[in-house]
Amino acid sequence: MKLGTCLYNNQTFVCIAQTEGVLLPALDPAFDQAAWRDMISLIESGTDLSAMLANATDAMRVKFADITLLAPIPRTRKNVMCLGLNYLEHAEETANQIGRTGKAPQYPIVFTKCPTSVIGQDAVVPFDPDTCSQLDWEAELGVVLGKGGKKIAAANALDHVFGYTIINDLSARDIQLSHKQYFLGKSLDGGCPMGPWIVTADDIADPQNLAIACRVNGVTKQASNTRNMIFNVASIIEWLSRGMTLEAGDVIATGTPSGVGFVREPPEFLLPGDVVECEVESVGVLRNSISAAG
Incomplete structure (x- = not known):
């Protein structure tokens, strides 16, 4: 799975790369908002990524043209x-x-x-x-x-x-x-x-x-x-x-x-x-x- 961090509508999201675009799980209120807004939080949460992907919804789908990729961890906690x-x-x-x-x-x-x-x-x-x-x-x-x-x-x-x-x-x-x-x-x-x-x-x-x-x-x-x-x-x-x-x-x-x-x-x-x-x-x-x- 390819995970990234992006800007969408001037907000930061963790995203999942797809063939036609990305998934932004935080757009669906059924998913953990804190984890899917910050990569380190997602890593620490131990979220089952495969299960999330299996339950992806249309509400999460966004075109590549509508996001700006940031570094996957835009600011590391340490050097x-x-x-x-x-x-x-x-x-x-x-x-x-x-x-x-x-x-x-x-x-x-x-x-x-x-x-x-x-x-x-x-x-x-x-x-x-x-x-x-x-x-x-x-x-x-x-x-x-x-x-x-x-x-x-x-x-x-x-x-x-x-x-x-x-x-x-x-x-x-x-x-x-x-x-x-x-x-x-x-x-x-x-x-x-x-x-x-x-x-x-x-x-x-x-x-x-x-x-x-x-x-x-x-x-x-x-x-x-x-x-x-x-x-x-x-x-x-x-x-x-x-x-x-x-x-x-x-x-x-x-x-x-x-x-x-x-x-x-x-x-x-x-x-x-x-x-x-x-x-x-x-x-x-x-x-x-x-x-x-x-």
């Missing part, structure tokens, strides 16, 4: 947790750029992006050359937790996943490389496009066998498969939960494959007017444009 250098070829290309020998990290490299960086499908990424002139793309599989916990074993970790989304871990390289940590360069306003949907975990047979790609103005820049992750989804959840309690609605970006802009010869960065598409097999295509300067 989005992110994995750095989680594909070996990306670790190698990054190391080569700074004159080192690339190798797989022994432990996950974790940083975060602040909630104010999150934007949704077709939202415009602000471009401010006075702040950042080296904006880079990073297509990533996003994981949304449905059940929290601490010291979650890898063998059980996927049971804690609500669904999967796409994240473009936009990176201000000139800021990122000027500091000893990633946070400032990863948390620009609009620096965390997410969406367009959360695909529920029951629709993804194996999160470690999904093609992943990024295109800029229609030109493929990244093309890989999630099987190439150094730390897979289950082990990421295990590592993160070792000393930190994870919660329902937490979002994890699992790292990007090779092909980012700053390691290219010559380096390539996003410019006003560019259109970036991040695609993950079985999840969808996340599309955003870069704003014109001004």
Whole structure:
């Protein structure tokens, strides 16, 4: 099932993607209004999604043209947790750029992006050359937790996943490389496009066998498969939960494959007017444009 968050008649709703449009269960008073107005509330409610779908009514049906998609979780409760250098070829290309020998990290490299960086499908990424002139793309599989916990074993970790989304871990390289940590360069306003949907975990047979790609103005820049992750989804959840309690609605970006802009010869960065598409097999295509300067 594909779940999203949208604006309809200037109100926010959780929606379910259909072939001809979407379902907005909150339009039918017979359904839980609080849960179907907020994605995290829906996740926490434990609502039987299949049963709701089986009882869908005409009152819920809305055309795609009548809604505006937002990020599936428009404002995360906490920072989005992110994995750095989680594909070996990306670790190698990054190391080569700074004159080192690339190798797989022994432990996950974790940083975060602040909630104010999150934007949704077709939202415009602000471009401010006075702040950042080296904006880079990073297509990533996003994981949304449905059940929290601490010291979650890898063998059980996927049971804690609500669904999967796409994240473009936009990176201000000139800021990122000027500091000893990633946070400032990863948390620009609009620096965390997410969406367009959360695909529920029951629709993804194996999160470690999904093609992943990024295109800029229609030109493929990244093309890989999630099987190439150094730390897979289950082990990421295990590592993160070792000393930190994870919660329902937490979002994890699992790292990007090779092909980012700053390691290219010559380096390539996003410019006003560019259109970036991040695609993950079985999840969808996340599309955003870069704003014109001004």
